[in-house]
Amino acid sequence: LTQARMVQIEQDILAKNNRYADENRRYFSERGMLALNLVSSPGSGKTTLLTETISRLKDEYAIGVIEGDQQTARDADRIRATGVPALQINTGKGCHLDAHRVGHALESLDLPQHSLLFIENVGNLVCPSAFDLGEAHKVVILSVTEGEDKPIKYPDMFHAADLMILNKIDLLPHLDFDSAECIRYAKQVNPRIKVLSLSAKTGEGMESWLKWLKAELALQRIEYA
């Protein structure tokens, strides 16, 4: 197995994934759906952010969730407890979701027109960055407990994301975390990245995130020529 052969194999995998991602994107576009791919380290608060977001939006929007985890159906169970449909994908040894399995999950979920679809990826700040799932945006969640330097140490993910959510800001009084420095690092690897700070636990800062979601949903519902 030479280095050149490995690169070839990797390119084949990514090319195949991209074809499935394009199919998913067509599916989303036909249904006027907004699909977001939530990526982060394990435990930065993806599922908590989702349940808090869903409870605030579910009366107004049709919402569905695809959950990716190596094992267990805990996250899908937490989502279902809010009353919206969720489909759990267990990746086993796998370290990221791929567009093919997401495509099958879409068939099973069969969400209505104009739905908001959240895809919670496996907690992993490296591997999911290369896999397009057909989403409108990758949203990277960074907990302030992880340190300011994650964007420059794990740059591919922050480069791939359009929005960074700095979560767990309720803990800032107990940490030495410098938010401005962290945001500077994020913009260094991705000058276009937008940043929102919030606490999924206390609800502080949630309002801007909800506004962002509503505006993005509005964009998807426009009947483009």
Add this chain to the structure above:
Amino acid sequence: LTQARMVQIEQDILAKNNRYADENRRYFSERGMLALNLVSSPGSGKTTLLTETISRLKDEYAIGVIEGDQQTARDADRIRATGVPALQINTGKGCHLDAHRVGHALESLDLPQHSLLFIENVGNLVCPSAFDLGEAHKVVILSVTEGEDKPIKYPDMFHAADLMILNKIDLLPHLDFDSAECIRYAKQVNPRIKVLSLSAKTGEGMESWLKWLKAELALQRIEYA
């Protein structure tokens, strides 16, 4: 690229890695060195634990560190500031260290007999689990900010580790983290796993970790028949 072919390729990669890991293990054994592979999510406190540990042990033991990160030399710089040698490996797109690159790092570091070698892996709770670096033990660090359920949701890593360190316990008063439940989950996926709780920041609980290191070092220094 069929599923069977993919499995074959994966097995080839792991088999090749295992051969290099065996070489590293021979190297450690010949020099009576203790090599530990520190694995965790991004930002759970690996480097902080290392600098705090090194400052307490460096007068008594020869210590060296191999640092794995996608980008930057920040962690190696932090280690060098304590006065011990460190070698930074940047994995680029790669999501884990492999035994081949660690072998080359060992040559460069050229540590003395009976050294304590820490290998800090790329922050990733999935991929490094499958890659033996020749270490005596994988030590998994879990921050209490990440939630109790990480062991059952990312089971391969907790299965591969011999010791789990629950870090950042200074934050427990501000969280709803149930340590007993987390430890139960860890033992569920790995009944042999040992657990230590500590705060790398305040130093609480460090004493048991230092005792564990000293006992493990003593084991390596025995002249086995």
